[in-house]
Amino acid sequence: MNLPENLKYTKEHEWVRVEGDVAYIGITDHAQKELGDIVYVDIDTLDKEVAQNEVFGTVEAVKTVSDLFSPISGTVLEVNSHLDGSPETVNADPYGEGWIIKISVANPAEVESLLTAEAYGELVGA
Template identity: 85%
Template sequence: MNLPASLKYTKEHEWIRVEGDVAFIGITDHAQKELGDIVYVDIDTLDKEVAQNDVFGTVEAVKTVSDLFSPITGTVLEINEKLDGSPELVNSDPYGDGWMVKMSISNPAELEGLLASEAYGELVGA
C-alpha cells in the first residue's frame, strides 16, 4: 500500500499535503481500493468555510457513496476540475492528479492531531 511519509492522514481515510498556507486534500490509496471504481466526485463547497471533520463533498463508486471529511478547518479555495471528466484519477493516482480540494488553513494547530503515515498504516493494517 502506498503511504507517502510526507503526508498526514485521518482515521476517515483522507490525506493532506501542506504547501505553504494551503493544503491539498484527497482520499488515501487504502480508501480508493476499498471503494472500488470511482465514478463521480461531488464537491459543492467551493469558497465555503468547512470545519475540521465536517463533510466537504462525496465520492461515488460503483458500490457505494461515501462522505469526504475535512482534516482541517479552512476555506475551499479550489476543486480539482480534472475529476469532473476523469473521476478514475482518484483510483489511479490518489496522491497526485486525484487530489480533491485545495483549502486555506485556518488553524495550523489542527495539523498536529493528524496521523503520520506509520500510524495510519497501523490503523488500516498495512
C-alpha cells in the same frame, strides 16, 4: 500499500499535503481500493468555510457513495476540475493528480494533530 511519509492522514481515510498556507486534500490509497472504481466526485463547498471533520463532499463508486470529511478547518479554495471528466484519476493516482480539493489552513495545529503515515498504516493494517 502506498503511504507517502510527507502527508498527514485521518481515521476517515483522507490525506493532507500542506504547501505554505494551503493544503491539498484527497482520499488515501487504502480508501480508493476499498471503494472500488470511482465514477463521480461531488464537491459543493467551493468558496465555503468548512470545519475540521465536517463533510465537504462525496465520492461515488460503482457500489457506494462515501462522504468526504475535511481533515482541517479552512475555506475551500479550489476543486480539482480534472476529476469532472476523469473521476477514475482518484483511483489511479490518489496522492498526485487525484487530489480532490485545495483548502486554506485556518489552524496549523489541526494539521499537527493528524496521523503520521506510520500511525495510519497501523490503523489500516498496512
